[in-house]
Amino acid sequence: MILEFNNKEPIYLQIIEDIKISIIKGEYKSGDKLPSVREYATKLKVNPNTMNKALLELETIGLIYTERTNGKYITKDEKLINKCKEQYITNKTKTFIKELKQLGLSLDEIKKILKGEIK
Amino acid sequence: MILEFNNKEPIYLQIIEDIKISIIKGEYKSGDKLPSVREYATKLKVNPNTMNKALLELETIGLIYTERTNGKYITKDEKLINKCKEQYITNKTKTFIKELKQLGLSLDEIKKILKGEIK
Amino acid sequence: MILEFNNKEPIYLQIIEDIKISIIKGEYKSGDKLPSVREYATKLKVNPNTMNKALLELETIGLIYTERTNGKYITKDEKLINKCKEQYITNKTKTFIKELKQLGLSLDEIKKILKGEIK
């Protein structure tokens, strides 16, 4: 996994986003063990503190959990994962539609644009 | 014009975005005079410096220009405005599609989701 | 005479510069009568105060003088005009050379560049 960070957004948020997507896509599966913080940090060329912050936040969301002294794992709660996926999708969709509507575009126009873009 | 600011994004960026949209929508028309910096600032309950920062950035983009000691105006370059509009739309559309594709969704699935959301 | 003003520099300075050049070039000759302030102002689409400011400054330099109730004239002091011309030229030349030298260019290099540019 290689991550191109942009400098406008906090790195830890970009990492969170990336791992979230991996989970939603199913690349990381329920119960999978995650690399150690250190390992992760070196792989991403990132400060361990940053890595830790990202994983902590994922833990508070519930997408990963920690087994003391053993490592971090993807949650076994598949419902949660699905819920996350749906949320992610409807979120993106709604804001997308909202933004275009804000420009005064009608739904028909939005559909047209999408047809043009989806090839 | 009332603007509700969110705390995640810098105020000046939100102002830029808002004015940009007004221009794109045609609420502000080519050659229109903008409210003075101070007036704008009081209306938005923002420090004049902040307001100025936003307007300066819009000027470097080229969407507005300054007449010395006279005020600020919407660009007369309608091509630029149209270009901005198109850019804005295709930008939003492309990232939207990219984000959903990244999740492994096929184009058909994206279409379905949109149909569900567009009511 | 048509003047395209830029918005970065004060208009009155641009006017001064322009009239100065006209005098140096000899378009305005020793003893010539200048248009009235009002006339000038309408021609240049400029506030009369601005026009006045410009002419006043030219008067303090000595390039023009006022005959009470009669109008403004180009100085009859041709020496002054010549001095101005020389000053203008050596000024521009010296700063030009200084700026390029500052970049670390040798005199030979500057000569080359000039040969390339002068066609």
Next chain:
Amino acid sequence: MILEFNNKEPIYLQIIEDIKISIIKGEYKSGDKLPSVREYATKLKVNPNTMNKALLELETIGLIYTERTNGKYITKDEKLINKCKEQYITNKTKTFIKELKQLGLSLDEIKKILKGEIK
């Protein structure tokens, strides 16, 4: 590095110009880390905000870039630097020639003047 500011031009513009020249000359090299905003500000006896304004503008030009929380660096895009250098030189040269031509001087006369001035 000591900078003598003149009062005619905004300080932040003079700073921009100075840093630009340092980059063009190669005193600051591709990828070099710049002093921190605060450090720079104290060195130049300028308010940090002013310093920041200058650096921001250099960033929009692309000559420097920011690494979040880490510092600012000279661009690694050496082509851009070269382009800037050329632009700077031809710009200065062209306006110089234009200004003298505007006075009615022939190219031969300009050459003579330069020979006189270049010693």
Next chain:
DNA sequence: GTGGTCTAGACCACT
């Protein structure tokens, strides 16, 4: 310690 943002308030030149 780094840059980013924001506020408050002041002064200036120009028209």
Next chain:
DNA sequence: GTGGTCTAGACCACG
């Protein structure tokens, strides 16, 4: 009254 510049000083997120 307009924008432009500058200072002082504060707070924040990030790493």
